[in-house]
Amino acid sequence: MSVLLFGVAKDIAGVPVIDIPEHITDVAALKAWLYNSYPALQQLKSLMIAVNREYAGDGQLISSDDEIAVIPPVSGG
Template identity: 50%
Template sequence: MIIKIKTFGIARDILGGREVELVLNGNSVADLRAQLNSSYPELKRLSSLFIAINLEYAADDHLLTEKDEIALIPPVSGG
């Protein structure tokens, strides 16, 4: 399935754009995470990487559809 992923912060730098289109070989958040780590090894260096589906954080067992709004949310710091 073809999905679009919105990226923020360092994830945007690693993936190379605000929105990335990806052919997902699977249908779960776990499949997406594994494919991203394989395609973009630099993502593994992040202390955490949240994946949001339709504006809510998603567990790895969440099933995806092509219509889902997917966002990668890297760790942030500030004060």
């Protein structure tokens, strides 16, 4: 299963797309895996997960058919 990374999340991982283990089936497990694999992500004020272009809560189920993206905090001015 692939996950798209944007902004500083992409910078932290060093790549725009990562593959995650198949046993990850919800957003909470994805976040835990991301924080374990890329500890610097824990320093961000917020980290949103989008599933099929909709922001998703921790209980949202995910599958290999979904488009999953990691969206870090966005600053503007």
